Amino acid sequence: MSEAFIDELRNALGNGAVLSGSDIDARYHHDLAGNPAPKPRAVVRPKTTEDVSALLRLCHRESVPVTTQGGMTGLVRGAMPNADEIVLSMERMNNVEEVDASAGVAIAQAGTPLQKLQERVEQDGLMFPLDLGARGSCTIGGNISTNAGGNRVIRYGMTRDLILGLEVVTADGTVLKGLRKYIKNNTGIDLKHLFIGSEGILGVVTRAALRVFPAPAERQVALCAMPSFGQVMALLKLARKSLGGDLTAFEAMWNAYYRHTVERVRGVAGPLPTHHPFYVLLEASGSDAERIRDGLEKMLETAMSDNVIFDATLSTSIASVAAIWRIRDSSVELGRSFPFAARMGFDVSVAIDRMEEYADTLDARVKAIDPQAFTIVMGHVGDGNLHPSVYHEHTPDKHDEFEKLVYDLTGEFGGSISAEHGIGISRRPYLKMSRTEQEIETMRTLKRALDPKNILNPGRIFTV
């Protein structure tokens, strides 16, 4: 990439849009885990869709590779630049352009932080249901490109399910104006689904029409302790039956997660003792406050009298709702409380009735490699999604061995090696555990068709 090309970008997008050399902050080549990547050749920060189109048209002409960045909270190196790539940062396209309560839709630019959107629609009595620990930094565009899941999938689905329409710029600068607001639109191939979850390799999302819902009048959270995973499953069944569509979260924590978080993460208080084998955070919310409260209390009573739960605490205020959620949301902080080289986070889908066996087998195999190593498991059990971590402080050289162990085990259980986080670069070697050769070749066919010069996030997910 020549200096003349960088100058051409400056001319096309305006001087302030292009950073190079010492103007490039470290945040453009470090991710949430603190991993470094090569410093990019330039960082381009468009302000409009037309800017994005102009940038890609030029990069396409010159076959210059581009990696698109949102909030840099990803965990699979998907947005980390390779050497000699241009970074396309969406940070200056961060506005919520429209909120329409009657249609139940908000239009946001891709660089809008999730929390900014959440707070903006709250002003109109609405809720955007996507929610995850990284809400303050992650962006809508990043959420879309990874099809983020988070805490309320059990009720509202993944990011994919919250998208009505997308505006996307493809590799040669073509703008696809698909920013539609209706739920039902069967007029040919549904192009937006190509871009959702494909980690930016097929196009750059610039704006999205997102589903928003009336803000629930009532939101209650219970933290329950129980002696076995069988009871966790029984509680899920009971909660689904008693609360129906009012059940908005069902998050399970194995003992080690709860205990370590309460003991190690500053600012987290544990309302229940730390010796129980399993903990569940359960949220009910909706518009009819009385119904929510009654339903949740009745359900807890039934669960208590049937010995499904041994101990429970119910939120009594907005502050206590937040305090209970803080336990579940502290996974990154918990990880950081252990030495860097020794922690490995995973993100898998496994059938719920095999989760306990999965977690036990994982722990046993980890200990077979290093008796002092251990696992910490929690996850969105209602969605079939676990986040196991492996900690091996004394055997940092065994990193690859532990990684292979987890993916092999997930394959044995017929699960997915990436429920929420995507493949990026980190998990590329393991893609074949969850996808057949024919599927990967079909992905390559699509990539070649839509990005013939392979300039968009090249090498993420697979190589062409």
Added chain:
Amino acid sequence: MSEAFIDELRNALGNGAVLSGSDIDARYHHDLAGNPAPKPRAVVRPKTTEDVSALLRLCHRESVPVTTQGGMTGLVRGAMPNADEIVLSMERMNNVEEVDASAGVAIAQAGTPLQKLQERVEQDGLMFPLDLGARGSCTIGGNISTNAGGNRVIRYGMTRDLILGLEVVTADGTVLKGLRKYIKNNTGIDLKHLFIGSEGILGVVTRAALRVFPAPAERQVALCAMPSFGQVMALLKLARKSLGGDLTAFEAMWNAYYRHTVERVRGVAGPLPTHHPFYVLLEASGSDAERIRDGLEKMLETAMSDNVIFDATLSTSIASVAAIWRIRDSSVELGRSFPFAARMGFDVSVAIDRMEEYADTLDARVKAIDPQAFTIVMGHVGDGNLHPSVYHEHTPDKHDEFEKLVYDLTGEFGGSISAEHGIGISRRPYLKMSRTEQEIETMRTLKRALDPKNILNPGRIFTV
């Protein structure tokens, strides 16, 4: 297409799999509306995915076009053969292969009739929520290829939202084994979404992993009469608030639909008088019978005392639930009670707060062309989806003029010209009302990449 090629198909798939000449029944070239199409050269009826693969491999080699057929209940000529095409009928792949209650998934072959699947999972205390009037004939594969909507979209979403995984055969016979059972799987491009709703032009769906839910213990239906569309919207808001996720259907009928159906369709009884301007069929269902009954009764009381509804009847038995649903499900029979050439059905998405204006404008413009013509409107109002019909018995020559009128009006209202039924061949001239030139060109790029010889349902949706 040569006789030798038909013989080669017989050799590859077995003699019983291939029909030709007088063995080809009229049902393979007539659709639900009774429209005829040219008789196909051959009808091929595979029994296995391998058969489908063998057929497509041969057709790809010889560039022979193939149109895939499910239950032939489509309304846009998408499955009607063009001259000199082979029909691929999925009718012999009609088994439900597996029902797994704990994972909430059923595996069905594409040719399985919807009602057969519904009844099979009911035996295990489960429900497959997709439901539409054509349930007895339409097939799972057809539902997937058109992304069918139906009566419970407000709670469970479109067919797309009910698919966990698909097995698909692409144009050259490649089998994509994506029959996965988990909700969360972010491992690259989500290929299944390419095939859902794309009307068979990118691949042939052979089997599907479908989401199933615990069968609701209670199901109650109310039929409400109200004097204005404003009150229909008020009732929807109230129902969403009071019933939350227990609200499973909200179907609105303009006076003409209710009145004509009760008066003209045999076997339909109207529990309310026929003079009210609007009627709403509202269903609540869930696992907690007491809560459903209480919630619905309380909501109806509130609606009555607030003058949102003027009259209402509540189902008192399974038979009365079915009787009320029969009114809504009789749209095809209602159409048939008018002379063939004079009826035109449409399927549009329009913002709910503009639906009344849309319907009134439509009726006025129809009458401006032919003062004796009239419209009948009903639809899934909660999903933004209307099904208007135009009846013009005295001006059969004005067919094209009425069609243009409806699509132009939908364009003016920023709606979709096809909410549920797809584009097929009938609506191809109007695709540009709902899709930009760039989007259509991107669809062509995908078609060329996945079906380079243009053999799968050629000419449906668009021409390459």
